[in-house]
Amino acid sequence: xxxxxxxxxxxxxxxxxxxxxxxxxxxxxxxxxxxxxxxxxxxxxxxxxxxxxxxxxxxxxxxxxxxxxxxxxxxxxxxxxxxxxxxxxxxxxxxxxxxxxxxxxxxxxxxxxxxxxxxxxxxxxxxxxxxxxxxxxxxxxxxxxxxxxxxxxxxxxxxxxxxxxxxxxxxxxxxxxxxxxxxxxxxxxxxx
Numbered sequence: 001x002x003x004x005x006x007x008x009x010x011x012x013x014x015x016x017x018x019x020x021x022x023x024x025x026x027x028x029x030x031x032x033x034x035x036x037x038x039x040x041x042x043x044x045x046x047x048x049x050x051x052x053x054x055x056x057x058x059x060x061x062x063x064x065x066x067x068x069x070x071x072x073x074x075x076x077x078x079x080x081x082x083x084x085x086x087x088x089x090x091x092x093x094x095x096x097x098x099x100x101x102x103x104x105x106x107x108x109x110x111x112x113x114x115x116x117x118x119x120x121x122x123x124x125x126x127x128x129x130x131x132x133x134x135x136x137x138x139x140x141x142x143x144x145x146x147x148x149x150x151x152x153x154x155x156x157x158x159x160x161x162x163x164x165x166x167x168x169x170x171x172x173x174x175x176x177x178x179x180x181x182x183x184x185x186x187x188x189x190x191x192x
Contacts, residue, residue, distance in 0.1 A: 026163040027082035028054045031109040035060060037073045040098035042141055046071035054080045062090070074149055080105075084121065085140070087155040094148045102132075102143040114138060117160030125153045133157065 031054045037047035047066040052059045057079070060066075064075035075090040085105070095101045107115070114137040120128060132143040142157070 026113070026161045028080060028107070028112075028159065028161055029082045030054060031107050031112050033059075033080065034106045034108065035063075035078060036104050037063065037066070037102070038104055039071075039096060039101045042100045042104055042143075047073050054082075064091075083159055083161070085157045085159060087142075089126070089149045089153045089155075090151055092148075092150050095144050095146060097146040099145070100141075100143045101145040102141070105140040105142075107138045112138065113162035115140065115159060116162050117158075119158045121156035121158050123154070124156045126150075126155050131155075 032051065033054060034049050034051045036045045036049040038044055039046050046068055047063065048068065050060060050063075050066055058077050059080050060078040062075055063078060064073045067073040074093045074095065077088045077090065079086040079088070087103075115135045118133055118135045118140065120131070120133065126144075126149060127147055130143075130145055130147050132141075132145075134141045140157070140159075142155070144155075
């Protein structure tokens with residue numbers, strides 16, 4: 001049975017579309033991370049580097065306990081959810097001035113596709129005048145130099161993460177590409 005060309009194109013398009021849209025949820029659930037507090041630059045830790053996995057509940061409680069000897073870290077709890085990072089401050093204090101005074105978070109899960117966006121959530125209750133945010137593929141940089149923080153205040157960051165194609169998606173995509181190649185070869189053979 002011969003399939004008309006428009007139907008072949010529609011079938012190929014459908015297979016490719018299904019392959020590209022079937023991807024794992026684009027979020028941080030289950031991702032491994034390492035957290036640290038840094039000052040006066042993003043390469044000078046003043047706390048231990050603490051590892052965890054993103055899941056339900058608060059990932060790190062009482063981060064002041066991780067301060068290196070001779071350094072001070074303002075106490076907070078860290079909750080990382082599927083698409084948000086929340087710092088809940090537990091004491092009144094001010095951060096020191098400097099080029100960098102804050103946190104670096106590295107995500108290191110083999111299935112982690114990368115951070116594609118970072119924004120300040122409007123429900124944030126801290127003073128954000130000196131806040132500096134940036135991200136790289138697998139790293140968040142949060143700097144709060146010269147900022148007065150109060151117990152009960154929150155810093156909320158919304159994150160966008162790239163989708164990771166599932167194995168079935170790759171199989172569909174490869175199958176679709178093979179179909180396209182086969183149709184093109186058949187078309188060339190028929191034209192000879």
